[in-house]
Amino acid sequence: MDWLNLLIIPLARSVALILVLLTAFAYLTWFERKLLGRFHVRYGPNRAGPKGLLQPVADAVKAIFKEEFIPDHVDKPIYVLGPALALIPALVIWAVIPIAKNVPAIADVNIGFLWILAVAGVESYGLILAGWSSNNNYSLLGALRSSAQMISYELPMGMFLVSILMLAGSFSLVELLNSGRAWWEWLWLWAMFPLFFICILAETNRSPFDLPETENELVAGYQTEYGGIKFSLFMMAEYINMITTSAIMATLFFGGWRLPFGLLQNVQILGPFVLAFKVILLLFLFVWVRASVGRPRYDQLMGFTWKILLPISIGYMMITSILVVLFK
């Protein structure tokens, strides 16, 4: 057997990817706090290191050295499983995202789209189990909200993905980027991007759709009973999810590793940097929304998916299929 290709290289790639993502997570918190500080007319972290750059390190040290405390009234195995289950899908999705020409992060599976949908579906389990096992009213309400919200928003998101899939004609993300798009395809996709972004916000429980943890109502929602590193795992899951979904959006809507107009297509080494740049721009969008848009009420949130987003997404899919039949 070819151990090298089957096991060693993917393993090495995974480790490298995870290390990159964890570092990115740490500095995403810095990035967000700095940006929010600017939005709020204040400075943001600026004590630890130059420009507060060591703040994430300090936070990590603090979280790790906190007492590992498990309350008495929780369901222990599930309680511990919760944060892990929340984090893993966020990392695993990355396997199929292409980071340079013909180079996926881990593997070029021919079901890239399905992989994204499937793994995103698993994500909500972490939150639900955490809230359920905490045995706390606030956690329970948070978990219920998160399950309802994630399942509801997965529907329109799935519909939009199917539309993109039809345009691409392939399940593989690597293939998607290799085959070019016509100009009307780009415009048609970009018209849908704001709606897709809303779905992503709801999927990642980001503000303004952070209803599962609404601190103003539910104290901290599903993570009320968590502290120390376990709490940090939830934060990690949320932030890595932001990075992951930004990468997906960059790939689907903005050409992933490619520069516009096919510039420098064959310089492999540029790919990851172009992708990273696009991801940072999208992350800025996340933070911007957080600083400026208010949170809807729970029933308004649900009404919005089922009454507005879902019909639009179905309509969009139908029109896309007609366009594909006519022009491709």
Added chain:
Amino acid sequence: MLNVSPRRREYETLPGINDLGVPALAPMPAGESEDTRRIIERFGADILAAGLQSGQQVIYTTPERLREVMTFLKKEPQLAYEALIDVTSLDRRDLPMDNGEARFQTIYQLRSYARKQHLTVVCPLESDENPQVPSLASIFKSAIWPEREVLDLMGVNFTDHPDPRRILMPDHWPYHPLRKEVPLGGEEVPFSLTFDDPMFETLGKQVLPANSVSPALPPGMNRQNMILNMGPHHPSTHGVLRLAVELDGETVLNVDPDLGYLHSGFEKTAENKRYKDFVYYTDRMDYLSGMNNNFGYVLTVEKILGLEIPERAQAIRVIMGELQRIASHLFWLSSHVLDISGTGMSLLMYATRERERIMDLFEMVCGARLTVSYIRIGGVWADLPPAFISHLQDFLDVMPGYIDDYEEMLTKGPLWEERLQGIGYISREEAIDMGLTGPMLRGSGVDWDLRRDMPYSGYENYDFDVPVTSEGDCYGRYVIRMEEMRQSLRIIRQAADNLPDGLYKTDNRKVSLPPRAELDVSMEALIHHFKLMTEGFRVPPGMFYHGIEASKGELGFFIYSDGSSKPYRLHIHGPSFNNLYAISMMSRGHMLSDIVTNIGSIDIVLGEVDR
């Protein structure tokens, strides 16, 4: 094991300088007004006394006829005392009474919004051991909480009260703290709450006095609703307020507020503080509007003293009061937005930035920012510094633009209106019945503002509008408060432009200290200084209630003076306390998130609710 149980200690007072001989009773009301005449005509001998006292209408009646009198006062179209503002009580144990005179009295403040009249009803209770009085809950909903407070602190029983629980002190507390025999500290504190206590079984799961709105279930089915314990440590209860919430899914069936976590006994403390020394305590009640608290207290004392305040001092007070109103509303806005949207952090920071400018102005005039104690009996603490007016003008120039910015951020953004409209609706009748005041009242369509309708401190000289809306929901109250900020700016501008010259505090040396320079040349000044610093000034016997329009509603002070230099009884009517009563009614049938919206919309400060 070490015995740490506290013992009962005798409370000692310092003998000497403050002994004033026999205290005196407040004089009985004399003269008559149209209203008192009409009441006497109807009830005859059951009105024990009626007339004017320090210019206020007061009637005395018996507990037997109390309900009839109150119903008459409310229903009779020529009287139309439609709102019960406050209920309080008086323990006259230490007063020189004739034999057989009642020890306890309950005291009611009634208001007619239509006729702009105020009436005080005093009801001497019969038994000294077991004082009893009929509850007014069936006539005024606004009686329910204040009566619970009287029951709790004074031990007066209200017959037919719908909810006769204690409200501020713990349920098992053995004393009624405002009774005169309870010492000021030194009493044994009953730490009976151990893990063997049966209370622990139900803590946080109390069966609520539910008037649930849960839908009818098919026969044979039953459902257990979730009881959610919000607070006392919760991000959005604005302090140590505890709400026991009954939930069906996310729909609120009932809310039961649990108060008293910040009960500091200001009223009892006041009985042992000289009049001039209690000003500092008032800052700490509604800590977001210290100036207004000073203002309300000081005006009440001055009314009993019959003191003339120089016009400059009056204008400075108006400027400070209105600045404080803006600061308080800014803080309300920022926390309200944060509660509702979570992400409105940006607006919180912007509003705090502007509030900071007001705090800086306060710091300029008195050195303090939050607990200012700037407004003193007789005037203000010090004259305005020379640079103040120009700084104030700068603030006045930029503030209107900022208010427009806030409004644009909120009303033009998505979701703000959806979150507020139709939430926490209170009709006009309910608002009056529940005794709500301030923006809560005006948000429900009652055109009433104490500054305009019962002017004090020269408010009649300023030109301003009172915003009123009949929307009755959180959005209406939001609009009202935003407009109030603009009107406050208008008042400040007028006051600052026409700031009269003259004294910043009264030159009545019996009340206000002589300037330092005078002490070197005048023996009299030295004597006054000595007397004021050691003994304080004495206030003639009397009884007075005075309310001002504070930022959250009507802030009233009731003072009973026995002729000494300390109040015999001081009662504080905090607007937050009465307004908070509405939370249960406002939240029923809405979603969990709306409780938070409603708390923000009521604008409570727990320091004032619990006092």
